[in-house]
Amino acid sequence: MAIRKIIQLGDETLRKRSFEVNQIDAKVIQLLDDMKDTLYKAKGAGLAAVQVGMLKRIFVVDVEEGYFEFINPEIISTKGEQYGVEGCLSVKGKWGDVKRPKEVTVKALDRNGKSFTIKAKDFFAKAICHEYDHLNGIVYVDKADNLRSEN
Numbered sequence: 001m002a003i004r005k006i007i008q009l010g011d012e013t014l015r016k017r018s019f020e021v022n023q024i025d026a027k028v029i030q031l032l033d034d035m036k037d038t039l040y041k042a043k044g045a046g047l048a049a050v051q052v053g054m055l056k057r058i059f060v061v062d063v064e065e066g067y068f069e070f071i072n073p074e075i076i077s078t079k080g081e082q083y084g085v086e087g088c089l090s091v092k093g094k095w096g097d098v099k100r101p102k103e104v105t106v107k108a109l110d111r112n113g114k115s116f117t118i119k120a121k122d123f124f125a126k127a128i129c130h131e132y133d134h135l136n137g138i139v140y141v142d143k144a145d146n147l148r149s150e151n
């Protein structure tokens, strides 16, 4: 079990575009395992590789529907709209309201290099969109209204 350090807003790495994963080797598997441990420890709903300082197009999500790993994800379609509160493990103690699609269909690779497509809605869709943005250097505070601090 290895917990990695979650970088915080202000670290310029968070603003960089992550790179496609060309090969799912032992290092990538280790990263996935560490991301799971890190996410559980932080009690978050999602974590992108860039948040632990690795510019790879990988994120993990832990929601009611289950625990999912996405490698080289692509959002292939979206439907509807939802608006609600979000936070981020890289923006501690802050919350804001963000507009997101109500449903998304995502295509990605799993850790075995197998392609899968999943349709997500509501909170699951929101989590995927939030994490997907991280892969392109976007942090939810860029899109949020009513950004507020925990108190």
Ligand code: ZN
Pocket: 087, 088, 089, 090, 130, 131, 134, 140
């Ligand atoms: Zn985030």
